[in-house]
Amino acid sequence: MNWPYLRRGDICGIIVMAVVLAAIVLVGLLFPRLGQQNFGFGPEWQCIRMEKGDPICVKLVEKDASTRERRK
Numbered sequence: 028m029n030w031p032y033l034r035r036g037d038i039c040g041i042i043v044m045a046v047v048l049a050a051i052v053l054v055g056l057l058f059p060r061l062g063q064q065n066f067g068f069g070p071e072w073q074c075i076r077m078e079k080g081d082p083i084c085v086k087l088v089e090k091d092a093s094t095r096e097r098r099k
Contacts, residue, residue, distance in 0.1 A: 033041075068074065074084040 068084055071087050072084050073087055074082045076082050
């Protein structure tokens with residue numbers, strides 16, 4: 028097979044793409060919560076992403092909500 032020789036521009040392009048991909052991986056490792064989603068629920072829900080399976084979501088309760096329910 029006749030492999031084409033890499034020119035200077037080809038090598039620079041490979042290096043630039045390697046640097047861009049390394050930066051994306053580094054940002055993903057250092058800031059994992061940037062990709063955290065709401066999973067379609069409102070702000071009163073807190074969801075935790077699981078390694079396997081669906082996320083687990085818990086509805087947050089106000090501190091005074093339990094005492095208000097007792098008073099009624």
